[in-house]
Amino acid sequence: MFDDEEVTYEEIEYNSTEEMQVVDEIRIGLMLGEISPSITKKELKEWFANLQMKKKNFCENVTGQDLVEIAKSCGIKIRELF
Known part of the structure; x- marks a missing residue:
C-alpha cells in the first residue's frame, strides 16, 4: 500500500x-x-462531525482539540468519562 x-x-x-x-x-x-x-x-466531536457532514467543507481546519478549546471558551463544561 504505502511502501516504507x-x-x-x-x-x-x-x-x-x-x-x-x-x-x-x-x-x-x-x-x-x-x-x-x-x-x-466524544459527544461534542460526534455532534461536530454530524454538522460537518450536513454542511460540506464546514470548518475543515478545526481539529478535535481546537473544537474542545473553542467550546470551553463558550462556557461549555467538558465532562470526563469514568
Missing part, C-alpha cells in the same frame, strides 16, 4: 472566521438542545 515511506499531513491552522462559525453553531446547538452545557469530548 512515512505519510505526513501538514496541519492547517483554523482562522478567526472558522472560529466564529464554530462559536455560532455551538450557540445554535445549545439553543436547539442538540448539545448540553456539560458534554463529553
